[in-house]
Amino acid sequence: MPGPAPSRRNERSRRAILTVALDLLTETGYSDLTVEAIAARAGVGKQTIYRWWRGKGAVILDALVDAAGDIALPDTGDLGADLRAVVRGTVAEFADPRLSATTRALTIETLADDELADQVRDRLLRPQLDAVRLRLRAGQRAGQVRGDVDLDQVIELLFGPVYHRWLLRTGPLTDAYADGVVELAMAAIAP
Amino acid sequence: MPGPAPSRRNERSRRAILTVALDLLTETGYSDLTVEAIAARAGVGKQTIYRWWRGKGAVILDALVDAAGDIALPDTGDLGADLRAVVRGTVAEFADPRLSATTRALTIETLADDELADQVRDRLLRPQLDAVRLRLRAGQRAGQVRGDVDLDQVIELLFGPVYHRWLLRTGPLTDAYADGVVELAMAAIAP
Amino acid sequence: MPGPAPSRRNERSRRAILTVALDLLTETGYSDLTVEAIAARAGVGKQTIYRWWRGKGAVILDALVDAAGDIALPDTGDLGADLRAVVRGTVAEFADPRLSATTRALTIETLADDELADQVRDRLLRPQLDAVRLRLRAGQRAGQVRGDVDLDQVIELLFGPVYHRWLLRTGPLTDAYADGVVELAMAAIAP
Amino acid sequence: MPGPAPSRRNERSRRAILTVALDLLTETGYSDLTVEAIAARAGVGKQTIYRWWRGKGAVILDALVDAAGDIALPDTGDLGADLRAVVRGTVAEFADPRLSATTRALTIETLADDELADQVRDRLLRPQLDAVRLRLRAGQRAGQVRGDVDLDQVIELLFGPVYHRWLLRTGPLTDAYADGVVELAMAAIAP
DNA sequence: ATCTAATCGAGACGGTACGTCGGGTCTTCGG
DNA sequence: CCGAAGACCCGACGTACCGTCTCGATTAGAT
Numbered sequence: 001m002p003g004p005a006p007s008r009r010n011e012r013s014r015r016a017i018l019t020v021a022l023d024l025l026t027e028t029g030y031s032d033l034t035v036e037a038i039a040a041r042a043g044v045g046k047q048t049i050y051r052w053w054r055g056k057g058a059v060i061l062d063a064l065v066d067a068a069g070d071i072a073l074p075d076t077g078d079l080g081a082d083l084r085a086v087v088r089g090t091v092a093e094f095a096d097p098r099l100s101a102t103t104r105a106l107t108i109e110t111l112a113d114d115e116l117a118d119q120v121r122d123r124l125l126r127p128q129l130d131a132v133r134l135r136l137r138a139g140q141r142a143g144q145v146r147g148d149v150d151l152d153q154v155i156e157l158l159f160g161p162v163y164h165r166w167l168l169r170t171g172p173l174t175d176a177y178a179d180g181v182v183e184l185a186m187a188a189i190a191p
Numbered sequence: 192m193p194g195p196a197p198s199r200r201n202e203r204s205r206r207a208i209l210t211v212a213l214d215l216l217t218e219t220g221y222s223d224l225t226v227e228a229i230a231a232r233a234g235v236g237k238q239t240i241y242r243w244w245r246g247k248g249a250v251i252l253d254a255l256v257d258a259a260g261d262i263a264l265p266d267t268g269d270l271g272a273d274l275r276a277v278v279r280g281t282v283a284e285f286a287d288p289r290l291s292a293t294t295r296a297l298t299i300e301t302l303a304d305d306e307l308a309d310q311v312r313d314r315l316l317r318p319q320l321d322a323v324r325l326r327l328r329a330g331q332r333a334g335q336v337r338g339d340v341d342l343d344q345v346i347e348l349l350f351g352p353v354y355h356r357w358l359l360r361t362g363p364l365t366d367a368y369a370d371g372v373v374e375l376a377m378a379a380i381a382p
Numbered sequence: 383m384p385g386p387a388p389s390r391r392n393e394r395s396r397r398a399i400l401t402v403a404l405d406l407l408t409e410t411g412y413s414d415l416t417v418e419a420i421a422a423r424a425g426v427g428k429q430t431i432y433r434w435w436r437g438k439g440a441v442i443l444d445a446l447v448d449a450a451g452d453i454a455l456p457d458t459g460d461l462g463a464d465l466r467a468v469v470r471g472t473v474a475e476f477a478d479p480r481l482s483a484t485t486r487a488l489t490i491e492t493l494a495d496d497e498l499a500d501q502v503r504d505r506l507l508r509p510q511l512d513a514v515r516l517r518l519r520a521g522q523r524a525g526q527v528r529g530d531v532d533l534d535q536v537i538e539l540l541f542g543p544v545y546h547r548w549l550l551r552t553g554p555l556t557d558a559y560a561d562g563v564v565e566l567a568m569a570a571i572a573p
Numbered sequence: 574m575p576g577p578a579p580s581r582r583n584e585r586s587r588r589a590i591l592t593v594a595l596d597l598l599t600e601t602g603y604s605d606l607t608v609e610a611i612a613a614r615a616g617v618g619k620q621t622i623y624r625w626w627r628g629k630g631a632v633i634l635d636a637l638v639d640a641a642g643d644i645a646l647p648d649t650g651d652l653g654a655d656l657r658a659v660v661r662g663t664v665a666e667f668a669d670p671r672l673s674a675t676t677r678a679l680t681i682e683t684l685a686d687d688e689l690a691d692q693v694r695d696r697l698l699r700p701q702l703d704a705v706r707l708r709l710r711a712g713q714r715a716g717q718v719r720g721d722v723d724l725d726q727v728i729e730l731l732f733g734p735v736y737h738r739w740l741l742r743t744g745p746l747t748d749a750y751a752d753g754v755v756e757l758a759m760a761a762i763a764p
Numbered sequence: 765a766t767c768t769a770a771t772c773g774a775g776a777c778g779g780t781a782c783g784t785c786g787g788g789t790c791t792t793c794g795g
Numbered sequence: 796c797c798g799a800a801g802a803c804c805c806g807a808c809g810t811a812c813c814g815t816c817t818c819g820a821t822t823a824g825a826t
Contacts (some may be wrong), residue, residue, distance in 0.1 A: 008792065008802055030303060034781060045804045050783065104302050107358070111295045112221055121359050129361075152362065153352070153371055157379075160351030161344070163358060167298070168312050170320075171343065180344055188348075188379030199770055199823065225812060236773045241814065392798070412685055416786060427799045432788065486684045489740070493677045494603055503741050511743075534744065535734070535753055539761075542733025543726070549680070549736060550694050552702075553725065562726055570730075570761030581776055581818065607807060618778045623809065 009052065016042040017049060018063040021056070026098045030105040057109025057116045064102065065123050073131050079139040080186050086132060087158055088178040094166040095173040129155050145189045157185045200243065207233040208240060209254040212247070217289040221296040248300030248307045255293065256314050264322050270330040271377050277323060278349055279369040285357040286364040320346050337382045348376045391434065398424040399431060400445040403438070408480040412487040439491025439498045446484065447505050455513050461521040462568050468514060469540055470560040476548040477555040511537050528573045539567045582625065589615040590622060591636040594629070599671045603678040630682025630689045637675065638696050646704050652712040653759050659705060660731055661751040667739040668746040702728050719764045730758045 020042040024033050035056055039046045053059045074082055093099045110117040132155055139145045145154070161181050165171050211233040215224050226247055230237045244250045265273055284290045301308040323346055330336045336345070352372050356362050402424040406415050417438055421428045435441045458464055475481045492499040514537055521527045527536070543563050547553050593615040597606050608629055612619045626632045647655055666672045683690045705728055712718045718727070734754050738744050 008800090010791095010803070013803080035783085036781060039804095043804085045802095045806090046783080047785090047805090048803065051802075055783095108299050108302050110358075111299050117360055121361060125359055125361075149375070150371065153375060156352035156355045156361075156372075157348065157375055160353070160355035161347035162351070163355050164347045164351035167301075167354060167358075168316060169308055170312060170316075170347075180341065181347075184340070184344060184348055184379045188375045199772095201772065201822095204772075226814085227812060230773090234773075236771095236775080237814080238774090238816085239772065242771080246814090395798080417788085418786060421799090425799080427801080428788080429790085429800090430798060433798090437787090490681050490684050492740075493681050499742055503743060507741060507743075531757070532753065535757060538734035538737045538743075538754075539730065539757055542735070542737035543729035544733070545737050545740060546729045546733035549683075549740075550698055551690055552694060552698075552729075562723065563729075566722070566726060566730055566761045570757045581774090583777070583817095586777075608809085609807060612778090616778080618776095618780095619809080620779090620811090621777065624776075628809095 010048075013042070013044050013048055014052070017044060017059060018066055021059045021063050022067070022102065025060070025101050025105055029101055030108060033105060054116070055109070055113070057106065057113055058119075060102065060106050060109065061116065061120055061124060064106065068124065068127070071128055071131050073135040075135060075138055077142075079135070079142075079144045080182060082135055083132075083158060083182045083185070084179055086135075087162065087182050088175050090159060090162055091173045091175070091178040094162060100166075129159075132158070143191060146191045149189050154185065154189055157188060158182065201239075204233070204235050204239055205243070208235060208250060209257055212250045213254050213258070213293060216251070216292050216296050220292055221299060224296060245307070246300070246304070248297065248304055249310075251293065251297050251300065252307065252311055252315060255297065259315065259318075262319055262322050264326040266326060266329055268333075270326070270333075270335045271373060273326055274323075274349060274373045274376070275370055277326075278353065278373050279366050281350060281353055282364045282366070282369040285353060291357070320350075323349070334382060336380045340380050345376065345380055348379060349373065392430075395424070395426050395430055396434070399426060399441060400448055403441045404445050404449070404484060407442070407483050407487050411483055412490060415487060436498070437491070437495070439488065439495055440501075442484065442488050442491065443498065443502055443506060446488065450506065450509075453510055453513050455517040457517060457520055459524075461517070461524075461526045462564060464517055465514075465540060465564045465567070466561055468517075469544065469564050470557050472541060472544055473555045473557070473560040476544060482548070511541075514540070525573065527571045531571050536567065536571055539570060540564065583621075586615070586617050586621055587625070590617060590632060591639055594632045595636050595640070595675060598633070598674050598678055602674055603681060606678060627689070628682070628686070630679065630686055631692075633675065633679045633682065634689065634693055634697060637679065641697065641700075644701050644704050646708040648708060648711055650715075652708070652715075652717045653755060655708055656705075656731060656755045656758070657752055659708075660735065660755050661748050663732060663735055664746045664748070664751040667735060673739075702732075705731070716764065718762045722762050727758065727762055730761060731755065 017038060020038050021033070024037055024041065033056060035046055035049055038044075038056065038059065039049055049059065053062065073086055076082055094103065106120060110120050133151050136145060136151045136154055140147060140149075140151070145151075158181065162173070162178070165173060165177070171177065208229060211229050212224070215228060215232065224247060226237055226240055229235075229247065229250065230240055240250065244253065264277055267273055285294065297311060301311050324342050327336060327342045327345055331338060331340075331342070336342075349372065353364070353369075356364060356368070362368065399420060402420050403415070406419055406423065415438060417428055417431055420426075420438065420441065421431055431441065435444065455468055456464055476485065488502060492502050515533050518527060518533045518536055522529060522531075522533070527533075540563065544555070544560075547555060547559070553559065590611060593611050594606070597610060597614065606629060608619055608622055611617075611629065611632065612622055622632065626635065646659055649655055667676065679693060683693050706724050709718060709724045709727055713720060713722075713724070718724075731754065735746070735751070738746060738750070744750065
């Protein structure tokens with residue numbers, strides 16, 4: 001039983017490109033992230049990038065998907081505590097200039113490319129959000145969440161404010177802020 | 192007591208530039224919005240744009256600030272109804288491809304230019320959010336909102352989910368959705 | 383008695399490459415004659431071309447050498463008539479857009495590659511010119527050509543003008559023109 | 574009475590481009606003559622080249638036209654001597670590797686671009702050939718040239734062999750060779 | 765009612781990056 | 796074990812815009 005079509009793709013080049021893309025982003029920011037710069041630093045021809053990706057946006061996405069480990073939320077039984085942990089994580093990510101640069105770049109690309117936007121949602125974010133929904137469903141079964149609330153809406157209730165604050169720079173992104181968001185959300189979904 | 196420095200600025204050109212910027216955005220999208228295109232269509236030299244704006248981002252911002260009328264939330268006494276109205280408005284704006292194109296473009300520019308981001312927040316969004324906060328404060332005084340909640344957080348609770356869904360394309364942007372968001376938020380802040 | 387080193391070269395591929403090269407030249411001209419195009423159309427890997435030729439110039443040369451039959455000038459006894467025949471032939475070749483395309487391509491390659499230039503001279507042109515020299519020598523023996531003229535110079539006197547006119551596009555390439563050239567040349571070498 | 578439309582073209586850039594083009598040709602040869610290299614060395618944007626020229630071929634042509642001084646053949650009364658002088662000049666030009674590199678490059682471009690070919694003929698060569706024709710006509714009037722010969726054909730008789738030998742590398746390009754060519758041609762046109 | 769200097773439309777300029785093409789080399793895999 | 800297939804690195808192509816910089820030609824304020 002043969003595996004998938006044996007691609008002749010050069011794995012060394014693929015890794016180099018993804019690594020360099022993230023390096024450039026954290027080092028010099030989005031404005032210096034050009035396909036030419038990636039190719040040059042990775043010791044790769046531009047065509048090798050265009051052969052496998054639609055543009056730098058797709059490269060960043062792949063880099064992040066590659067980097068993102070499996071994310072499973074803990075279930076300590078204390079729903080509030082578990083949510084605080086995950087929201088704190090997201091807030092920290094947005095607060096870190098290094099990590100934030102990546103998100104910023106990907107968001108820009110996403111806003112200008114619908115197809116990329118769909119892939120970012122499906123391949124990068126869906127797994128993370130699904131993990132949260134799983135934890136929420138457990139909480140719902142445990143009676144800590146009203147039975148009639150739409151869990152997807154709860155997810156947006158938890159992360160929407162964080163995105164809002166990050167995008168609009170309307171306030172600090174701290175643990176305390178994360179806790180406040182969770183507290184309000186918990187109030188909204190408590191039975 | 193003299194007024195501000197009497198500018199020799201050509202008002203006709205200024206109007207043309209702002210109008211053309213929005214036209215191009217809704218007609219052909221962000222990728223075709225270049226300073227050269229604006230100048231050409233507006234019958235204006237490029238220098239006239241760079242003389243008065245830092246770049247196309249600043250032009251869009253000015254165009255939107257110009258277009259945005261005074262926004263004062265109604266106070267019907269029914270806080271939920273009033274919030275539904277405003278959130279429905281925002282959702283409708285994001286759902287409309289034409290209007291959304293403008294927001295999309297400005298968001299891209301914002302993500303790549305910190306100074307512009309600050310101006311967008313202060314000149315474009317703050318007034319809108321302030322109007323909401325005003326209405327919330329009235330509700331708080333009327334005992335419809337718990338006294339200990341941070342109103343800025345409530346605002347994020349209302350609009351964050353909308354931004355989240357718009358940015359990540361995780362679901363439809365409809366009136367029903369707006370109502371759902373408000374309902375959850377109201378549950379979170381009810382005394 | 384064994385023949386030459388038994389090459390493992392694929393004759394079918396060799397023929398296909400040479401044929402395709404000439405086809406492409408007459409169909410789409412020099413600018414579309416790329417090694418990649420030849421390989422693709424011939425159903426051959428690029429390496430197979432580079433393995434056996436230095437580049438597309440060498441391919442064209444081989445194709446022409448392959449195509450060029452043995453050329454022996456007739457000797458009707460009338461030197462003028464015989465020369466008219468051969469010069470008319472050359473002029474016709476240059477006048478034909480199809481055949482001319484090949485010459486044009488080979489000339490370009492020749493001008494940029496000294497080694498190729500030598501091979502073109504020795505393998506493609508020398509035999510043709512030698513045939514003319516042979517005829518001239520016969521004429522010289524018959525007393526139709528002055529004994530002191532350098533026959534190589536006469537050859538240039540016959541074909542130089544044709545090349546000149548072809549290269550510089552300074553006039554039509556017709557039989558009448560060919561005859562005129564021969565007439566002048568005959569006047570130059572008549573005893 | 575106004576002059577021609579006042580072009581805003583930058584003369585300094587124009588000169589730099591033409592100079593650099595010839596420099597590169599004589600220094601490193603045709604294969605290193607790229608539009609990018611010219612632009613870089615001339616301290617000029619590529620667009621400035623493409624704005625005013627169709628490609629590097631047109632640049633070389635302009636450079637040569639610029640460099641070519643007015644060429645008027647001397648008329649010493651001795652037609653043979655005068656022709657020897659001019660043919661020797663052409664032969665020397667072809668023999669000089671430096672100057673020949675320029676001709677080689679322009680010829681390549683010419684063979685691949687019909688429009689350029691016409692311009693080379695009209696702007697660069699015609700003046701030179703016309704000068705020769707003028708001298709020939711004077712000789713004709715003086716009875717040194719048969720009245721029935723086509724002077725354009727005589728010109729080809731003089732220069733054709735030189736081009737032939739240069740292009741095909743069939744022999745040395747020396748003064749003696751030039752003299753031989755003229756001698757033969759003189760024999761062909763003598764009354 | 766001039767003067768005069770900022771502003772205007774226009775667009776050339778030096779640059780950077782784009783996305784594509786082809787060159788010549790190297791690797792994989794099927795016949 | 797050759798050859799088709801084609802990925803690879805590289806360099807140049809010609810184009811699109813960037814933001815700056817002249818150019819006259821208005822043009823509006825101060826004189």
